[in-house]
Structure formats: C-alpha cells, structure tokens
Amino acid sequence: MLIPRFTIRGLLLLMTGSSFFFLVLAFAVRGRVWAIAVSVGVASLLLAFLGYAFVFGVAYVVASIASLLRGAAPGPASPFATAEPPPQIIPPDEPE
Numbered sequence: 001m002l003i004p005r006f007t008i009r010g011l012l013l014l015m016t017g018s019s020f021f022f023l024v025l026a027f028a029v030r031g032r033v034w035a036i037a038v039s040v041g042v043a044s045l046l047l048a049f050l051g052y053a054f055v056f057g058v059a060y061v062v063a064s065i066a067s068l069l070r071g072a073a074p075g076p077a078s079p080f081a082t083a084e085p086p087p088q089i090i091p092p093d094e095p096e
Contacts, residue, residue, distance in 0.1 A: 027035035
C-alpha cells in the first residue's frame, strides 16, 4: 500500500491531543508549576526516544559497514540438513 490511510477519527484524536498538549504548554509559559512539570516530562520522553533512535542508527551503520567488510556471508543453513533423506523409523507401505 503506497498511500497511508488516515481516518477522520484518527486525525481528530491527534488534533485534540495536540491541542491539550499546547494548552498545557501555554500554562507552562505562564508559570504554572504542574504544567512545567508535565512539559519537562514530555520533553524528557521525546529526548530519550530521539537518543534511542540515534544509538540504533549508529549501531545499524556500524553493523552494515562490518558486514560489507567481511564480505558476503553464506545464507542461513540448517546444521541438521544432509544430502540424503533422514532414516525412516516406520517403513512406508506400498499402495495396493
């Protein structure tokens, strides 16, 4: 699916949630202590998630460069796979 599907309900919920957040932010600018605490908490969560995304990106780049330097690795293989079929415990019956 190339075009994401947004419902009006989802967009209205997003708009309502962001309006409440900016209302709390307006109270924080006016000096309300509880609003400052909520704003700092939300900013801390956002900063933490951005930090996690940055660390993931760095690890991804390092792993990609390491795999390129190592060369092409063979595809996944089962250690139990052999060239012949496994021994059968119960021999098959011939159809009549």
